[in-house]
Amino acid sequence: GEDVEQSLFLSVREGDSSVINCTYTDSSSTYLYWYKQEPGAGLQLLTYIFSNMDMKQDQRLTVLLNKKDKHLSLRIADTQTGDSAIYFCAETMNYGGSQGNLIFGKGTKLSVKP
């Protein structure tokens, strides 16, 4: 079945860059997403990338997609303490009755040290 894997923890110093990695198994993925979840809150969509793109940049966020290796990464430049949260990678496919369903990874907890 479909599977999305992420490392569980990442710790960086304020001002450094953070890179959160994700691998997925289903090559028919059409959209790949990054969500941010702050403590006690719901999910906030950070950015997404279509599967026919290699890179997408949005202010401090850069998403890289390697379709051959089924590898997705999220780079946060100049990481701030407010970036501390859990980051979820997710994929969606379009097939049959499950169109639009998201498959999530377990999330990477990013800790930013002053």
Added chain:
Amino acid sequence: GAVVSQHPSWVICKSGTSVKIECRSLDFQATTMFWYRQFPKQSLMLMATSNEGSKATYEQGVEKDKFLINHASLTLSTLTVTSAHPEDSSFYICSARGGTGANTGELFFGEGSRLTVL
């Protein structure tokens, strides 16, 4: 961007009572809404998919009589946890997907509702 509002954010109830959680798309029509449940320290688990005007499609292992989903309009879906028990305590999150345009593949999430059953 599109906004999805979920209500209530927090709810505490006694065992045996029923709780209704609302999910509204505020500035777009959501042809499809999804309900997720998040267990502590785990990822989101899809519970069911609801399309406006039709019955919800439940994922395997989710009791449809326990978790009643109604998607009566293009902007509102409700999840009712019937006869709630402590094991139903969880974080429930809805998401909504528009039907057309550039955002067709994009899902917007509500803030989530934390249910605690005593």
